[in-house]
Amino acid sequence: MSTALNLRKIHDYLFEIPPHGKMRVPARLYLDERSLRELLENQSSEEWNAIRQLENVACLPGIVKAALAMADVHPGYGFPIGGVAAFDPKAGGVISVAGVGFDINCGVRCLRTHLTRSDLAGKEEKLADTMYEVIPAGLGSTGELKLSPKEIDRVLREGARYAVRLGYGREEDLEYIEEHGQLSDADPSVVSHTAKQRQMAQVGTLGSGNHYVEVQVVDQIYNARAAEAFGLELGQIVIMLHTGSRALGHQIGTDYLPFLEKATRKYGIEVPDRELVCAPIESPEGQQYFRAVMAGANCAFANRQVLTHLVRQAFWKALRVPETAIETLYEVAHNTVKWEVHEVDGERRRLLVHRKGSTRAFGPGRPELPERYRAVGQPVLVGGTMGTASYILVGTEQGMRETFGTALHGAGRAKSRRQAKRQYPAERIVEQLRKQGIIVRAHGKASISEEAPGAYKDVEHVVDVMCNAGIVARVARLRPIICLKG
């Protein structure tokens, strides 16, 4: 691919690179002048820069309309993070490991509580300590749930539903998870023994890196109707948890990378980056990978369900808050591949949508949404950083038309982990956050400095861009109080 950028401004919040070289469709980026400039200035490597990665995605067979990047876009491997691409099986469309990532079905769940900020006053430290004690996090941690091989297969087939059956959380939680927390195409028989064995002790663990559990307060409401539908009020305490499919998902990605590389050769698919290895969706290899990913996704659903239970336990232990006072508002996933029907050029088409670090953000009326939210649209959960706000947004009709109903997933990294480590000593960050009234508990030394607020883009600006572009609309802003990291 050429390094010179031929960026065309479509409007103040959208740039396009017309197809050139082997690109089959344009690449489109939801950015304004400032975020584009920052993206270009911050790139640490010419080779793995996000725009080139998006151009590479636009070269894949069967891609429909455009390769899209949300405002939190930054470099990943193969696909950029913040990327979206939809493929048509009838046009030779493909499925790719890089389009899903190794943390299959990584996502965010928001729990709303019956508590207000004043209910927590003076009890924050106690709650933080209890969460640290109850929720396994960080490298090397194990969950309380030790599964037999048979039970692991049920996790892979039944997802969050199986966790509820085992007593983790409640039936009502399932109503507010994408796909009700269970993907029926999952097939445990195409998941390796190693993948399952690695997971035996990891169900109900948080992980490390950018994963977290955060206690937050609603400090701004922008859309009263949607906020009412979502059950949100000013001053209310909510909890966000961010994690994925743990070692099982990582191993599925690891196993299928060489598998799909063979398929790429077999079907004569030309890929501009080796990480973009893929198989035609309808080929036996593509189908097998899809069924394995669905199993990995179910594992992530189950993991967040068990963690939800642990959050409820921590609130009970620390504050005697009953489980029923903590309800699932919604759960979104941001490393996924899904069959969805979208209208393209006036025609309804069944497409396989890859979202790599981007969130499904369906507008009003979609049958996939829980009845309670259907009239207003899907809640879109956007995680900020330890020191900045998070947002609850809502999907729009315009998003359905432009981005296959997809929006951003977080603030998006701006600085590399190594840069952040040099620049932000953990002790200083903890102290700064304490002065802002935010309590941090972390298991690993690296988690705090690498995830320091300064390592990320300005979440306010990133959210502004997506809202101004009309892809999502603001509902509520959340301010952090307690942050638990791996």
Place this chain on the structure above:
Amino acid sequence: MPYEYLDHEADIGLEATGTRLEEALRDGVQGLLALLVDPETVEPREAVPVQASGDDPGALYVALLNAVLAAVDLHGMFFRDFELTRLERVDDHWVVEGTLYGEPIDLERHAVEIEVKAATYGGLLAEQTDTGWRLRCVLDL
């Protein structure tokens, strides 16, 4: 430096060099181990065999790093050292075998750094240079 970490916004690049491919592979593993946990806090008390294969040296590098990550979970151990015992080209692919030395995870004693999800084909490079071999890939953190 036999291995080096490279800047990447979301993840990290791991580059290893050596006069022979064996050395570059070994040092890549050492670089990975040092990312997970401070090796100084891990005693090399127990040996765990590890093996991997790949169609070419690049795929072999990624497969070996991933086999090491799997070994951490499968054995519930952290490792300090890696000894490469066999590198061979068999028919159309490469095979590597070695031994990891470490001990069961003890979160009181081991200075945990960060979890690595996987080694990827992102930025993958395996080349022979004037001085030997250079291997590189992006790790998903």
